[in-house]
Amino acid sequence: MKKKLPPELKKISQCDKGLTFPCPQPWPQGLPAVAVNGLVLAGFEQEFVFDHQLDVEDSEEIAKLFRSLYFELYAIELSWIFKNSKKYSWLPVELIFSKFNVRLNEQIENLASAILLLPSEAQHYCALKKWNFSDFAPLAIATKSDLNLESFFKTLCQRNGSKSLSVQIFELYTDLRLMGQDEENLLLPSKEISVDHWLLALKHLRYPQAYSADQKASEKIHSLGNTHSSIAKWVRQGDKSGIEIRFFVSQPSDLKKYSNNLEQLQIDLEKNNPWKIH
Amino acid sequence: MENTLIPFVKSLEIYKHHFEKIYIDTKSLDSKLAQRILNLFPQDKIALVDEDPFKNHKGNLSAEQFDKSKKILHIKPFAGYFFKRCPGASQKKILNCCNYHVLNLGQQCNMNCSYCYLQSYLNTPATLIYSNIDKALAELKEMADQFPQQPFRVGTGEVIDSLSLDEITLYSRELIQFFNNYPKWTLEFKTKSDKVDQFLDCQHASNTVVSWSMNAPQIIESEEHGTANLTERILAAKKCKEKKFPVAFHIDPLIYFPDWKEGYAYLVESLTKNFQPKDVHAISLGALRFQPEQRHMMKERFGLKSYVTSAEMFPSEGNKLRYDQSLRKEMFNFVLDLFKANNPKWRIFLCMETPETWISSFDQAPIRNPQLKDLFKPLPKITS
Numbered sequence: 229m230k231k232k233l234p235p236e237l238k239k240i241s242q243c244d245k246g247l248t249f250p251c252p253q254p255w256p257q258g259l260p261a262v263a264v265n266g267l268v269l270a271g272f273e274q275e276f277v278f279d280h281q282l283d284v285e286d287s288e289e290i291a292k293l294f295r296s297l298y299f300e301l302y303a304i305e306l307s308w309i310f311k312n313s314k315k316y317s318w319l320p321v322e323l324i325f326s327k328f329n330v331r332l333n334e335q336i337e338n339l340a341s342a343i344l345l346l347p348s349e350a351q352h353y354c355a356l357k358k359w360n361f362s363d364f365a366p367l368a369i370a371t372k373s374d375l376n377l378e379s380f381f382k383t384l385c386q387r388n389g390s391k392s393l394s395v396q397i398f399e400l401y402t403d404l405r406l407m408g409q410d411e412e413n414l415l416l417p418s419k420e421i422s423v424d425h426w427l428l429a430l431k432h433l434r435y436p437q438a439y440s441a442d443q444k445a446s447e448k449i450h451s452l453g454n455t456h457s458s459i460a461k462w463v464r465q466g467d468k469s470g471i472e473i474r475f476f477v478s479q480p481s482d483l484k485k486y487s488n489n490l491e492q493l494q495i496d497l498e499k500n501n502p503w504k505i506h
Numbered sequence: 507m508e509n510t511l512i513p514f515v516k517s518l519e520i521y522k523h524h525f526e527k528i529y530i531d532t533k534s535l536d537s538k539l540a541q542r543i544l545n546l547f548p549q550d551k552i553a554l555v556d557e558d559p560f561k562n563h564k565g566n567l568s569a570e571q572f573d574k575s576k577k578i579l580h581i582k583p584f585a586g587y588f589f590k591r592c593p594g595a596s597q598k599k600i601l602n603c604c605n606y607h608v609l610n611l612g613q614q615c616n617m618n619c620s621y622c623y624l625q626s627y628l629n630t631p632a633t634l635i636y637s638n639i640d641k642a643l644a645e646l647k648e649m650a651d652q653f654p655q656q657p658f659r660v661g662t663g664e665v666i667d668s669l670s671l672d673e674i675t676l677y678s679r680e681l682i683q684f685f686n687n688y689p690k691w692t693l694e695f696k697t698k699s700d701k702v703d704q705f706l707d708c709q710h711a712s713n714t715v716v717s718w719s720m721n722a723p724q725i726i727e728s729e730e731h732g733t734a735n736l737t738e739r740i741l742a743a744k745k746c747k748e749k750k751f752p753v754a755f756h757i758d759p760l761i762y763f764p765d766w767k768e769g770y771a772y773l774v775e776s777l778t779k780n781f782q783p784k785d786v787h788a789i790s791l792g793a794l795r796f797q798p799e800q801r802h803m804m805k806e807r808f809g810l811k812s813y814v815t816s817a818e819m820f821p822s823e824g825n826k827l828r829y830d831q832s833l834r835k836e837m838f839n840f841v842l843d844l845f846k847a848n849n850p851k852w853r854i855f856l857c858m859e860t861p862e863t864w865i866s867s868f869d870q871a872p873i874r875n876p877q878l879k880d881l882f883k884p885l886p887k888i889t890s
Contacts, residue, residue, distance in 0.1 A: 406810035
């Protein structure tokens, strides 16, 4: 075991910057970069670097140092680290990944390679939105099927939807393209349409039977008149769909009114059963 | 040495072609299984290993690794506990489950169904067959001696097909013989193969149920790759029936496709034409379901044109993806009605379904159904 020495302050040009990867969080200005055994780990744009001399056998120590430099790293940054670390066999990449809760295996390696083929704008967007490897899962089949995702990611970046919506849209889009749908049918035709509506439109295409049945059931509820449709709404909850009843009571007599309405709703639903559509 | 000599390997050439490499752990060398494999397979395919060749593998398998794992056979002793409850039993609050226990004598499968749940379950890049069946039988004996009068049902087809590699292992013969000593206990083989000839001559106590996972011919053709076709499965079941083995059928998973009604009507007709309710121990119905994380692996391996990967699936209670509940109900009722119309005596139950679906299909929970309550009656808890 090499004796642990204090880090040495050097000019960054004296160190190897081969691990450089894009990181959404900038390194604090004025703080020297950090290197281990001459390899810069963070602060790639700095002028000076604290170079730690650590025993290459001491993987845990190296991984711990790496972990301490970043509050969080997600799929984009980790993919770059995976790629750029290949020439540094002593760098404990698997252990470093595990410190960011990612188990490096063939599945992740394949995904990392596919992620780095995405246009840089898409990578930047996904890094900002903190996409995990699991969010990129549809990329495996898309890559295998040579699916061109350039226009898709261009639209996604422009619309800047939330991560949750974007990830859902990505999977639905990939599925639908591979099910034979044309790109033009699936990309947003107009900037007026919100990302939520885009998601909904894709859901309608991906789940045509369930959604068209839901739509018909919803229309049936509406057809029962305003009294019912003001409190009853057809909703889907996972593998079930049904009626959600909502009302607001501001005085005890409201309850009587709603209770009468509910009785009538039951009668009307029995006559005109929306579940029969399914 | 009886097992190593019985020439029950009709499909030997297929197996020789299927397996690219066979690893035999040196600790397994004295087992009948290892000796049999050494006799049957070409030596250049076999490697004797002192330690696990896959010990460095970590985490989930990639799609390529999963495909490859079907072609690599690893014979080794199993260090853990063989006998456990069916996974459905751990979700009793959500599902009605039928007291099934499982004995895993290996894992992975040489067939290739698009919906196979092993895709989200396995993390070993090889097909495992455990050589120490004697330990498994000792465990069973301990349990069976403790509860000889309880109607335990033990299946061997949870994480490996019970019979598709049985011509190589001949484990069926040892199990049938063992269960002869415990007539109240039931052994259940579950398969999509037609490999039954290797045990048909065995004396049995009518407590070995040979069961087939059955499906509409269109689904067998498009989703159950490398399995026996419907006619072959029915022929194999008839052979078992002739030798007085009780048979059972699992119409599971029911899969939606454009002509599903014709497909499943044909299946029901094929079964009711060839079997009577008295010949069939039970018929279980289940609809397509899988863990959400499995969908990516399935899409990668089978594309999006498959009836399974392109299906409309939604998250359900218990987190699995399932068809819309109303579609499940429609499919169950369609198949149930066909059986009922043929003969009300068919003994049918739903596998891994919620109480609501049970009640909407049968008008009652299984424990209240006179034909099924034996299957669902709570049994003593086994601690492993």
